[in-house]
Amino acid sequence: MTSCRTYGHKLNAPVLLATRADFADLRDAHLPCYALVCSSVLVSLDDAPSLDIPPAVANILQEYADVFPKDLPTGLPLLRGIEHQIDLIPGTQLPNRAPYRTNPDETKEIQRQVQELLNKGYIRESLSPCSVPVLLVPKKDGSWRMCVDCRAINNITIRYRYPIPRLDDMLDELSGAIFFTKIDLRSGYHQIRMKLGDEWKMAFKTKFAPSTFMRLMNEVLRPFIGLFVVVYFDDILIYSKSMDEHLEHLSVVFDALRSAHLFANMEKCIFCTQRVSFLGYVVTPQGIEVDSSKIAAIQEWPTPTTVTQIQSFLGLAGFYRKFVRDFSSIVAPLHELTKKDVPFAWSDSQEVAFSTLKDKLTHAPLLQLPDFNKVFELECDASGIGLGAVLLQEGKPVSYFSEKLSGASLKYSTYDKELYALVRTLHTWQHYLWHRFKTYSYPNKSEPSSWVEFIESFPYIIKHKNGKDNLDFKIFGLQTVKDQYVDDADFKDVFAYCINGKPWRTFHIQDGFLFRANKLYKNTKRKLDQVFWPRMRADVERLVARCTTCQKAKSRLNNHGLYMPLPVPTFPWLDISMDFVLGLPRTKNGRDSIFVVVDRFSKMAHFLPCHKTDDASNVAELFFREIIRLHGIPNTIVSDRDAKFVSHFWRSLWNKLGTKLLFSTTCHPQTDGQTEVVNRTLSTMLRAVLDKNLKR
Template structure:
């Protein structure tokens, strides 16, 4: 047998294991004692990191192994125990703090930090250093700045944790946080929330406010915020503690929720049940408006609360909530037929409490039928009254009742609308179903808001319809043209059937033939068909009429939304890499303090302004208050004690929202101005030549990304009704703000400006010749923005596009175009009625004057309307006004200047004005025009043409000065500009100015110089004169006796000639009036030619445009040749004919060419010229000296 082990004997393996455990415990105690003993000699770094030995701090890669000390049972003292406690390896750390400006987050972090510091028993002198290691982001930046400021001021380091918490509270909590928390506690009401939710917020606010009150006071405060019906019931139990009141409220909430679900009616404040609504409508003169949820009163049906606790077991001494007697519960009440709700006497009058009759248990009950929409053949009609489905159950909240019914065997769509005063059937349903109509006994007019017009209701029809299996009805309906549905059931149907509407379920119920009918709504379809091919809008006049006729008008206004940023696939990885440059919102806190801040230097001795705040409407004031609080929460402004102040105001933006601005005119008057240059728009556009890829970046709130110079914040103070604030970032409205912004942008993007970047304030345009190079350019710019901590508005940026809208122009590889939106504004501009309106139009049109040939001359009549004291809109002004609109609509594409190619300058002039065109490669670069006024109108033709050349060269000097250009003019005398011996003083100054330039002057006849020639002439002066000559009525008699037209008249009457037509007795050849042989032919030619004494061909063209006779060409030529004025004023130059090439020689010295070289210095023999003889075959040349005069 194996030996038996005694009960007290321990196995060998277990004994060995126990000895090892004891030995390890002793080693741990020994190491702990050594650690405590060496604590006083450790530096702070080792104190915070006990696992790092001194050898490791010195950098020894292989720290020496410590000798194991003998095991002892000595205990460490209390201080050692405390130190070991907070430096233990337990993973409990103070959470990171990033400087959040949300008070709840900050206070929660403070509480957690206190708990952890107490739990770990961190020494008081080490708490600040330990917590500071957990600062991140804005908090870390604030801590570094705080330490630097104390160091500069010579103050010691902050080591008291309580003082540090005070500093943190001052920095990261709003100044009025304590007051706001107390106000929240004072105004705390349960409202529509559950008891648990209300209680949670109650305890949180107690902690935040550090309230010290007795239990009775706390119970009163807690119960005072409960809903009225729960409060009255809780008071019956007279709770002693808040916990007891909470438990009672939970029980009552669960009871009310259960009763509500069981079908018993809960009502108060003048409401009605579905059963007695119709009967009591005559007695109830009006219901009191419901109280908002913030006041704690119950205003309507709510969802039952599921998260309630089960009531505790109680004794039988309860009071019934129904009859008020003791000894039984509400569920056991012997008289459940009547129910009285407890009403807060402070909220309601005694008459508002309503007794609602419930059905007796023994009463006769009616059966209930749930009626859904009918199905079958659908009579289609377009639907517009529904909204797209958003989610399960959510569609009930935003959709009116709509379903289907059956009319004459066809399924039709119907709508129940309590706002309609009549029952309505659509014209389309009546027509398709063949319903008989009759004359309406009381016709009336109906206005559809959407269609913007009125219709007369003069027909009605008796409509029989059915819903489900048991409800069949008929009623009179007015016939109206509508497309929302086929049948609209309004107030008459609801009144006659005593309909009850469940607003939560959107169902309609009523009793029909002793059966309860419940109509269920249909879900909206996922797709909505367009109800019309056109959009009908409400006119302004109709809107004014609606406002005058009714008290309340609801208008739906469309709002243009900003589309999301479209990123091409090639740029998507790059944008993802720099996602921090495109945040959704501007980062909270202050931007970095860069080298350039906004300086505000005031004039010495100037009086500081102190302006009162502007008065505003309640809506405007609330919006201003909201924006101020938002800016304050972001850290952009702070409260101020500045001695100067200016008012704040709201400016409407394009999208209908408001922008807060500061009226800084008073402070700007005493501010020293700095003249940093703002870039010219023309200079920016000139840099874009040759670019085909464009990217536009728009900074988000660019001004707010620049700091105010420390110490100048008080100079930006502004007032509102709530108080005085000052800016920490650069606001709008300061005089030197644009210069500061351009300085910052130029400093940041200086390496790229002029190479592939142009900057105009917060708009950055990147341009490149090809996509590969463009991606590299975008990366370089985004790197700079990230380095400088700038952020851009993603929705306003455009990436890698061949065409971009920049500063009002559309820029592409083809050139410069007009922004269509601006042109649309000019095109739809109404006729000006005042001088101010004329100036507004003139300013908008002048922005695009570089696109309009002869802009000054066309706008001259409009400009004249602005000079007089009394406004007078003339016919000439209207013609110029309409002509500007037309020319902007057809504005050409202007090419961007290429400075490597020569420029061409075309100039011309007239008595009205001068004009010029700068072009390259036959395409216009820009147009220039100037209206002649004063003494220049009396210049001679030569002087005006000369003046046009000088002014055009001055205007485009920056284009023409660097290299040779070609100057075209249609004035032949200007070719001898540099060879005149005697010139006037005016010509001398002009000639001296032109000698700075290198150009080739070429003459271009006016016929071929059409571009510049059109610039200097008014179109309305070139219109054809309409000749009105008495005696045209005699043509009817002369046609039959005319040798040529008599035969044509016979053919026309017999309808054998389709080329001629007879109208009112006058014969026409197309649009030409036929003139019979008479003296009026010569009179017509004389009047048309005498208007401008144009040449033969032009006169013939003008005459033939309106008239016809067989010998028209011969008579026009004869008259023009004999015109006395033309003979005196015009020469008789004849055409030289075509040039012919010389014959090609076949042998030397048989065909020679000769020429003279004159004007040479005289030789000793008196020769001053060279006679040059060239053999055209061999090109051999003989130079023979000779004399000019023999």
């Protein structure tokens, strides 16, 4: 045939098998056409799932037509070195189950399928001591699938585990792919050979058949898995970044299937598409989406009336929990009804949760496939009942995480819950976050010692964001500070002078950062990115200088003598110092003193309100509740010789705990200079807010 363009499925050159598009072009162009109509061809387009297959792909399908037969060859599968093996637990009784009752139509269908399997040589008549029933399950096309109920055999079978790939890990591999082809093996379990001698155990439909199948597929496609192929049982997904690359990938995969005598089902295959449904998700070059057919089932789900119905709904909805922010908090009212000894009472809270979840799944966002050449961003927060987090790249979500708090975690303070949210988020996504350096953000500063070690294992900078700024915030890496010196009004001249390695006064550049002495300088823009007015800095300095309260509160006297520094510790909260600030105005709760505890390594301080009349036992109780709970037991404690600290109770307590007590010299507080500096700063702050205690 003659056409205005060469387009069609090549059989034997120069013959072309025309498509509908060819005839449409010829009709529109009013060109003469001579067509040879064949009763059958090597590859029938009726077998192909779409007529829009590119010609190059169709040529490959023609070349590998034997991989896509209309039916499996008769006889037993090829011996490939991997066979399905069933080992029974020694000494167990073999099951002998009666068949299920069936109506006449079901009986005829079972007999037909059994006879078909006998004719193909897949099964044979047996006098096995085992007997398990069969049942019919409807297929999507309305036909019936015969299944063997081998639960009784499963219960007495030795378990041999083979790793099944994680679904989310397989989806991550698709990042950057443009073209997809999905291959579905025809009657996959019928293509695996049983181990000789195990046929009588009727083990083919047992719970370990999937493991055997995965072992076979991994063996056949091992050179390609993780490069351009993902396999999940009998589903094979081939992904590529270009058409030429995709054609090459198709050829090598078809070669592997041909060599292993594995056959695919053309009717269920999808070739060379940019949008494919895979394992409940829709995969595109832009990311992954929810499957509209499954979301339709959720949207049409009637209001549950039993616990079982709630569990079924949550099971289906939970499959897409990564698409819903704060999923656990939303479904918390529904989970309450599934608890033991909780009466079923559908109230407004359950109805709101049910409707909200439906709506969020119906309008679920597109999730980006992770690109490990780009920086990851993370946001996390905690509420009274749950945790929530989102992983982003370039401001677009990659995944959502949520977790309902229970047990002891419900009793955490707000600080601890928010830090726990960070810990759980890091743990969940650590396989992403270890890949590249990135700044993290979480909405509070508290750091319980039980989690600090885990957080410190990550090479990241944690930044605090106020709650009011936490609705939509960006996470800036420390590296971006380097790029902002050039345009900064305060530091650009200093930075330009020092960039050639010449220090200016006490300023110098180290690793690209501007330092003054040993302090890192950040530009004003980063500190005041939310507020601005002309001459803002000068106005702030002038306001502070004219503040009468501030000037009265601050000391104008020089320090009396020198503070004596102690040896620097090697780890946070192993060596601490403590003191009391007395003589303060009495609060509504009767507290008139502050118990000051300072970590000598990090300089972090805790200010604990207390009573001047508290004895050593009260102070110890306060210390355990507020300090040890967060940071653990210290190695050393530095304090003055207050009566509480030299009491027999206090000394005996710390002696049993293995903590060494160190006391400053009598009438010489400079011995513990660090605590004295903290006390002086605290006193200045208190004087600034308590007018009646200002110095005259």
